[in-house]
Amino acid sequence: MKRILGGTFILLLISCNTISKKDKELLKKENNLLQRELELTKQEQNSDSKEITLSKQKEVEKTNLEAAYKKEPVKKPSSYTFDNFHISENRVGIFSKGMTISDVYNTIPKEQIKKKTGYGEFADDTYDDYEIYDSNGKIILILTPKQNGNTNSKINRISILDKRFKTTKKIGLNSTFGDLQKHYVTNNISPDMEHIVLDVEHINAWFSIKKTELQDGWWNEKGIDRSKIPKTAKFDGITVWWN
Structure with a gap:
């Protein structure tokens, strides 16, 4: 078991x-x-x-x-800032006698240059006007060459539109006839359509005064009576001429 x-x-x-x-x-x-x-x-x-x-x-x-x-940031074309506003016999700011329109395009950005058609007293009297703008988009000058349609043509006329431009004697837009007489000889005075023009040969410049600023009787058989031009009459235009 x-x-x-x-x-x-x-x-x-x-x-x-x-x-x-x-x-x-x-x-x-x-x-x-x-x-x-x-x-x-x-x-x-x-x-x-x-x-x-x-x-x-x-x-x-x-x-x-x-x-x-x-x-x-959106890229903007570079602009030129003007800092020279001196008017002399052979220079207006950065522009000098003998410069061509092509030289102008090589000096400042093309965005600050606008080509317009300028008109003279007659219908067929036209010009190539090149408006010059500062970096803020304000028109400051108009450059006019001797020949139309030719950027190699030299600057013949500069119309000054900005008060910052002044001569060595500090004469500019809004300066008066009395101010000009203190510093420059103004023997040659001629009438225009709406202005009288004072030719200052020393700096190759014309200074214009509106006829509405003149006293009655400013014109007689001898021409313009200088005594009828108030010393307080202001210049509303300055044009520099280069031959």
Whole structure:
């Protein structure tokens, strides 16, 4: 009986040991499968994370580029700032006797030069007038060459339109006839359509005064009566002539 029980106990032990080994193998296989699934899940998550990161980086770069583009100032053509307003016999500011219109284009930006057609007393009397503007867009001078349609033609006439231009004696627009008499000889005075013109040969310049500023009787059989020109009469135009 003891032998039988002993044998049975041994069989049970063997059976238990056998089941335990199988369970361990199954558990091991399941663990391996789970581990693989975990690794695959991590790989997928990492891949998704990389895609999301790249996508975010692209969005950030796009936003930065758009912001930089919006902040970038619009490029404007460079302008010339005038700081010389001196009138002399052979110079008016930066423009000198003998310069051509082509020289003018080579001196200041073309954006500050506008070509217009000027008219004289008669219908067929036309000129190429080149308006000169400062850096603020204000017209300051009109340059007129000797020949129309030729940028190699020399400057013949300069019409001064800005009060900043003055002679060495500080005579400019809005200066008076009395101011001019103190410093320059003005023997030659002639009438124009709406003005009288005082020729100052010393600086090759004409100074114009409106006829409405003159006293009655300013014109007689001898011509213009200088005594009828008030000393307070102001100049509304200055023109420099270069032959």
